[in-house]
Amino acid sequence: MSSHIEQSGVTVLGLGPMGRALAGAFLDAGLRTTVWNRTPGRDRELVERGAVGARSVQEAVASSALTVVCVVNYDAADAILRRDAVTDALKGRTVVNLTADTPDRARDAERWAAEHGIPYLDGAIMTPTTTIGTPAAVFIHSGPKELYEEHRPVLDALGGTHTHLGEGISRAAAYDIALLDIFWTAMAGYVHALAVARAEGITARELAPFAMGIGAILPPIFEQSAEEVDNGSFSGEGNPMTSAASSMAHIIHASEAHGIDAGVMRAAEGMARRAIGLGHGGDGFTRIAEVLGR
Template sequence: MSSHTEQSEASAETDVTVIGLGPMGRALAAAFVGAGLGTTVWNRTPGREGDLAARGAAVAPSPEAAAAASPLTVVCVVDYDASDAVLRRAAVTAALKGRTVVNLSADTPDRARDTARWADAHGVRYLDGAIMTPTPTIGTPHAVLLVSGPAALHEAHRPVLQALGGTHTHLGEDPGRAAAYDIALLDVFWTAMAGWTHALAVAEAEGVGARELAAFAGGIAAILPPLFTETAAETAEGRFPGDGNPLTSAASSMAHIVHTSEAHGIDAGVMRAAEGWARRAIGLGHGGDGFTRVAEVIARR
């Protein structure tokens, strides 16, 4: 194709459509194009498709044209409010009938299940997914994608989705399962990042530079992967051993962090919450247990 106009008006069916050209959406589209797949793209705000068009992607003039262009539409926008605003337009819904949508937008498990119900009611085949690695990993062996929904549908589209690289794990028929993993794993990430930024603030207040702290923080980070594996096995078995670090000791340590932070005028809300969980578990008679007992305590209704 020799021009943007020709690409926009192209009627030949392509292998895959990408709706949403934010950083991740552009990476997805680039991986498809790089794998030699016929790729159609559309973005609500024009102007982000330039280099993709130059590399051979067809640029759809409307979301309904994008939906009609391929048997498979991959959606990657900020959340399900944004994806609903596109997919649930009458013309787009009609164009998608009998086709497959893979929604890689981030949102909650309930929203994923609601979208799956909407798709089923309108004759749209639906898979929900989550991208667990950063934009630069897309199209490389380091990408990690989670998918949930009908297994046969995932297998049917695996050859195209494989262009995104890395590993593709099908988590089961429940369309909300990928989002559940995503929420839980992002919980780990953002809680860790909150702890790190808070630690930087406390360290600076005590005259410790960020680089100085980072030299030792790596050791703390290295403890976590084996600890995750060990405590997951224990939790699955209903055991919460606290031989090395019981909740009573953990709560005392957290109180020291709260005291030091607030002495410098630094908000200690996150650590106060964690200490509160530990104190609640202790109050229920679990003071000799390990910290993972907290998961059971805070989940009680």
């Protein structure tokens, strides 16, 4: 193995759009960067920019004290890392896994790493590829604080905000899942609203400024609701659950009158009706968080 590779500061495994963005940011920061991807050829542009294209995973991980993994899911990460030669090459070297998956998978990865003497940090990227290397990037991390601080100077090369959420390895994945839950249910609501609006002769462009107004009222509601959920008050003053369920029923009726599937809203109404049936009709909508968690 050449000294060219041995001097590398960081290795990136996985060169999909996000992996390429991560490797590019490391290069822009002047870090010696080794890259590897399962599909050959993905590294061409990065190599032209100065990255070292490793011929194998073993060579890639052996070239750096820190390996950053960003692939489609933990099945893909396991297929890359959990091979004898790779595991041996990783002993004593830190893995930061920025692959998105579930908290359970993060805990499983931590157990595997501990069994093989591999220091391990888990994390997630909360912003699109275009933000990487800029102040707009948002990264969350979990695992041993001391290990995180040791590698923080290299991670900082990725730009943006880095938050260590705690020593529990699955905390980053849990935040990621919860935040994506908000994002995708909100997006599902938005595209459904666009379909209903279009059926009533309202264009997406016409609706958009009003939709943004709805979006803007959510942050203060999130903040107030968080306090209610944590202290168990669930006040329905001003907007009780019964009122919310009635509003949802109107949306379902209007949707289905146009032949538009209202499954998402029917699911939301079902949660509200369940809470009402348990005697919480006068409570606020956030009571559902407690009902679902039982």
